[in-house]
Amino acid sequence: MxxxxxxxxxxxxxxxxxxxxxxxxxxxxxxxxxxxxxxxxxxxxxxxxxxxxxxxxxxxxxxxxxxxxxxxxxxxxxxxxxxxxxxxxxxxxxxxxxxxxxxxxxxxxxxxxxxxxxxxxxxxxxxxxxxxxxxxxxxxxxxxxxxxxxxxxxxxVMGTGHHAAVAAHVQTGTSVVVVGDGAVGLCAVLAARRLGADRVVIMSRNPARQELARAFGATDVVTERGDEGVAAVRDLLGGIGPDAVLECVGTEGSWQQAIGAVRDGGRIGYVGVPAENPSLPVRPLFSRNIAVGGGVAxxxxxxxxxxxxxxxxxxxxxxxxxxxxxxxxxxxxxxxxxxxxxxxxxxxx
Amino acid sequence: MxxxxxxxxxxxxxxxxxxxxxxxxxxxxxxxxxxxxxxxxxxxxxxxxxxxxxxxxxxxxxxxxxxxxxxxxxxxxxxxxxxxxxxxxxxxxxxxxxxxxxxxxxxxxxxxxxxxxxxxxxxxxxxxxxxxxxxxxxxxxxxxxxxxxxxxxxxxVMGTGHHAAVAAHVQTGTSVVVVGDGAVGLCAVLAARRLGADRVVIMSRNPARQELARAFGATDVVTERGDEGVAAVRDLLGGIGPDAVLECVGTEGSWQQAIGAVRDGGRIGYVGVPAENPSLPVRPLFSRNIAVGGGVAxxxxxxxxxxxxxxxxxxxxxxxxxxxxxxxxxxxxxxxxxxxxxxxxxxxx
Missing domain, CATH: 3.90.180.10 (Medium-chain alcohol dehydrogenases, catalytic domain)
Incomplete structure (x- = not known):
């Protein structure tokens, strides 16, 4: 064969x-x-x-x-x-x-x-x-x-996006930011909406992927990255950021984005393969009560x-x-x- | 005054x-x-x-x-x-x-x-x-x-121990290991039992603290540390480890103990003040689906x-x-x- x-x-x-x-x-x-x-x-x-x-x-x-x-x-x-x-x-x-x-x-x-x-x-x-x-x-x-x-x-990809949403405890009324506009990130949008999220922000610079994200239920698109991306997300979500971030990339940069965006007391569901083996600093997670869950779905x-x-x-x-x-x-x-x-x-x- | x-x-x-x-x-x-x-x-x-x-x-x-x-x-x-x-x-x-x-x-x-x-x-x-x-x-x-x-x-201390147990989703039937036999660790034992844990293992070398932990509802005591402590915990808990670890110390060593002990798909609830600012490697958390939640209670x-x-x-x-x-x-x-x-x-x- x-x-x-x-x-x-x-x-x-x-x-x-x-x-x-x-x-x-x-x-x-x-x-x-x-x-x-x-x-x-x-x-x-x-x-x-x-x-x-x-x-x-x-x-x-x-x-x-x-x-x-x-x-x-x-x-x-x-x-x-x-x-x-x-x-x-x-x-x-x-x-x-x-x-x-x-x-x-x-x-x-x-x-x-x-x-x-x-x-x-x-x-x-x-x-x-x-x-x-x-x-x-x-x-x-x-x-x-x-x-x-x-x-x-x-x-x-659908089960993986779903795992991110489940790990972040997405449910009715949860506000969600999705980091990553690949197939998994797009499926995470779909999963978040399916579980009841009323606000789903996708971070994406690619018009075709933005369009698909909207078709999957994304309510907002943020094109900025880094500190500007974090600020844009916070502006959109009451000044405090989302209840949940779905991290669907796995790089140091995407983790910084996720930690920066999520509100205090919020949850990061992550499924991005950690190819670069990023490490998480405990202090900001501790002081802001950010929970992290997920992994290989x-x-x-x-x-x-x-x-x-x-x-x-x-x-x-x-x-x-x-x-x-x-x-x-x-x-x-x-x-x-x-x-x-x-x-x-x-x-x- | x-x-x-x-x-x-x-x-x-x-x-x-x-x-x-x-x-x-x-x-x-x-x-x-x-x-x-x-x-x-x-x-x-x-x-x-x-x-x-x-x-x-x-x-x-x-x-x-x-x-x-x-x-x-x-x-x-x-x-x-x-x-x-x-x-x-x-x-x-x-x-x-x-x-x-x-x-x-x-x-x-x-x-x-x-x-x-x-x-x-x-x-x-x-x-x-x-x-x-x-x-x-x-x-x-x-x-x-x-x-x-x-x-x-x-x-x-009681609210902090409780926070560790809540962050680790302790509920009826959860198996729990508590890392730390200080006042917070002891309160975490109390909190875990109160939330329904049926097995609570305290890691402690101090006889007086072991006794108090047992009075608070601990079912088992593990005196070993490091890899031996992890092995002892796994032996006690079906070879796979506990559903939840409550990390009540905040050092690199206590985190290694927590990550080593928890079963795949399990949860670490942590409240130990991270005085040494430990960092968490994403890869083992990812491959083993270990969730981490908690922080300043x-x-x-x-x-x-x-x-x-x-x-x-x-x-x-x-x-x-x-x-x-x-x-x-x-x-x-x-x-x-x-x-x-x-x-x-x-x-x-």
């Missing part, structure tokens, strides 16, 4: 690799219907995260089950499934507590699993999915093809709830995909996202 | 100072019935926080109102009152949101207020209290003298709720005072706390 490998910074190739198959009794073999490129895939693409040797890449996909192992109980051949960006068993102490990203038996796509078997990554034609019962979410029937982008968004935990809304037509996160390419143009997809010509690229094998 | 001043590290003196009086229409003049020494007073006492010039000290007191200004509506001469460790107006956007420590009009004891008038500190005979309506909580009748230590604990917000339980005899935090001295022995009180001969010292003018 064909699958995507990253060889080095800015060197993305679609190559012929071994066909995966069911190996373990808990496995499912999934034919990928759609996958996509994540903002976090740009870290190695840009060389910010090193690539020591060529490896598979991609952690978001939806597809159809081709075959399952003998122990698989909740998905069957022919099922349309959503794969979250982390594998999880569904039964360990962490999965039971809704922290599937810390599953005691799980892991990531494109690595060797705990049984010593290679697990395919998402940007390919097929994937062997270990722990299929705990990892995959099967739909009860085949979805309308028009919903595929929305369903694919549940594999990462346990998307598996959220899929059932969000899926209901997608299937009911109440939640349409698929609009974050503004470029669709065949899988053999995956390298162009990376370039388009790197150059910010696209918010998020959907790939069809 | 007599009041306590700190002149330099380990130089505490009771001196004759100007008698305070009602100056502004929102003022109350309070005769101090009891005050106390805080663990945070030891930072300047030990020279860790610098003392540039002699100044008043003490931020916890209860007393009886002697006189009020023309605008004061909620307290009257003769009332027994509890003063939280921060002054607050009660009506600004921050006070309305329960963050009285960020009051737009408030401040601290022993400083000059926004009207240019000096505000006395707590370790003295009398205190001019600006913003009396927003700051003081009056009892509806004179309390039983035996309750004075419990009421005094509401001025800081808005004690004023919590007093009414906690006071009900104290008056009903359900909450007895006053046991943290294990040494009572007349005010003229205040210097000995500091020495006793510094040398850990006392958990917390109550002073009677």
């Amino acid at each position: 064909k699958a995507t490998l990253i060889h080095a910074a800015r060197d993305i190739r679609l190559e012929e690799v071994a066909d995966p198959r069911v190996v373990l009794p808990g496995d499912a073999l999934v034919r990928v219907v759609a996958s996509c490129i994540c903002g976090s895939d740009l870290w190695p693409y840009r060389g910010i995260a090193p690539t020591d040797e060529p490896h598979r890449i991609g952690h978001e996909f939806v597809g159809v089950v081709e075959e399952v192992g003998a122990d698989v109980a909740t998905v069957a051949a022919g099922d349309f499934v959503i794969a979250p960006f982390a594998r999880s068993c569904g039964v360990c102490a962490m999965c039971q507590r809704g922290v599937q990203t810390s599953c005691l038996n799980g892991g990531w796509w494109g690595e060797t699993d705990r049984d010593g078997q290679f697990v395919d990554a998402g940007q390919g034609e097929y994937v062997r999915v270990p722990l299929a019962d705990g990892t995959l979410v099967a739909l009860s029937e085949q979805p309308d093809p028009a919903l595929v982008p929305d369903l694919l968004a549940l594999s990462d 346990p998307v598996r935990h959220y899929i059932p709830e969000l899926l209901r809304d997608v299937l009911a037509g109440r939640l349409r996160p698929g609009r974050v995909f503004d470029l669709e390419l065949p899988l053999d143009q995956v390298a162009e997809g990376y370039a388009a996202m790197d150059e910010r010509r696209a918010v998020k690229v959907l790939l069809r094998p | 007599k009041a306590t001043l700190i002149h330099a590290a380990r130089d505490i003196r009771l001196e004759e100072v100007a008698d305070p009086r009602v100056v502004l229409p929102g003022d109350a003049l309070v005769r101090v019935v009891a005050s106390c020494i805080c663990g945070s007073d030891l930072w300047p006492y030990r020279g860790i926080a610098p003392t540039d010039e002699p100044h008043r000290i003490g931020h916890e007191f209860v007393g009886v109102v002697e006189e009020v200004g023309a605008d004061v509506a909620t307290v009257a001469a003769g009332d027994f009152v509890i003063a939280p460790f921060a002054r607050s107006c009660g009506v600004c956007a921050m006070c309305q949101r329960g963050v009285q420590t960020s009051c737009l009009n408030g401040g601290w004891w022993g400083e000059t207020d926004r009207d240019g008038q000096f505000v006395d500190a707590g370790q003295g005979e009398y205190v001019r209290v600006p913003l009396a309506d927003g700051t003081l909580v009056a009892l509806s009748e004179q309390p039983d003298p035996a309750l004075v230590p419990d009421l005094l604990a509401l001025s800081d 808005p004690v004023r917000h919590y007093i009414p709720e906690l006071l009900r339980d104290v008056l009903a005899g359900r909450l007895r935090p006053g046991r943290v005072f294990d040494l009572e001295l007349p005010l003229d022995q205040v210097a000995e009180g500091y020495a006793a706390m510094d040398e850990r001969r006392a958990v917390k010292v109550l002073l009677r003018p």
Whole structure:
């Protein structure tokens, strides 16, 4: 089959690799219907995260089950499934507590699993999915093809934006500022509104992204950054700032923006991958009673709830995909996202 | 009147100072019935926080109102009152949101207020209290003298321990580890149990404090520190660690202990004054989904709720005072706390 490998910074190739198959009794073999490129895939693409040797890449996909192992109980051949960006068993102490990203038996796509078997990554034609019962979410029937982008968004960005909003305790009447206008930030806007936020300010300088943010429910746009951005946010929100900031970038600068903007006693929900490993000074958080929550989103935990809304037509996160390419143009997809010509690229094998 | 001043590290003196009086229409003049020494007073006492010039000290007191200004509506001469460790107006956007420590009009004891008038500190005979309506909580009748230590604990340590537990979302069934066996840590044990925690582990090496922690409801004691302490906590709590850690110290070491001990997806409620200004690495918090909340406790917000339980005899935090001295022995009180001969010292003018 064909699958995507990253060889080095800015060197993305679609190559012929071994066909995966069911190996373990808990496995499912999934034919990928759609996958996509994540903002976090740009870290190695840009060389910010090193690539020591060529490896598979991609952690978001939806597809159809081709075959399952003998122990698989909740998905069957022919099922349309959503794969979250982390594998999880569904039964360990962490999965039971809704922290599937810390599953005691799980892991990531494109690595060797705990049984010593290679697990395919998402940007390919097929994937062997270990722990299929705990990892995959099967739909009860085949979805309308028009919903595929929305369903694919549940594999990462929508659940991640939702996690930021949940971690920041967004509820009816909460005022929210979203830092980051990438796919996750845009989904955070959608999530905040869905949870009842009445004011959602997006910080963005990009007209197309501003427009999408407004379509997702943003009530205000702030184009300034740094101290000016903080001042503009405070001006908009009663002079004190928002109840909640959703930090969807992960850099020192975005954290400064978040801490500067949030009101005293407010909450920062963060999901931006901390590629630069920023550190948080305790003193300002202490003196201003700012709470910080979030992290790598346990998307598996959220899929059932969000899926209901997608299937009911109440939640349409698929609009974050503004470029669709065949899988053999995956390298162009990376370039388009790197150059910010696209918010998020959907790939069809 | 007599009041306590700190002149330099380990130089505490009771001196004759100007008698305070009602100056502004929102003022109350309070005769101090009891005050106390805080663990945070030891930072300047030990020279860790610098003392540039002699100044008043003490931020916890209860007393009886002697006189009020023309605008004061909620307290009257003769009332027994509890003063939280921060002054607050009660009506600004921050006070309305329960963050009285960020009051737009408030401040601290022993400083000059926004009207240019000096505000006395707590370790003295009398205190001019600006913003009396927003700051003081009056009892509806004179309390039983035996309750004075419990009421005094509401001025800081009990509300602070409670804040840690609230910030860590402690509720029925939560498993909790408390880092710090000082008065705040001990009150955090009490608060966690009061909020429904079924397992409360105190990290302590001091037999007297362990005993008090058990009397306050701690179910387990861990004497190890560092990596051994983390391992011991995990062993006790299902191999994964507690749902919540209450960080009541504020040093790099105590933060490492807290982050090391808490389970993935858990919460750190912190109230330890960050005298060393520790910083938090985002990456481990991110990858493990650890939430961090707390800060300088808005004690004023919590007093009414906690006071009900104290008056009903359900909450007895006053046991943290294990040494009572007349005010003229205040210097000995500091020495006793510094040398850990006392958990917390109550002073009677």
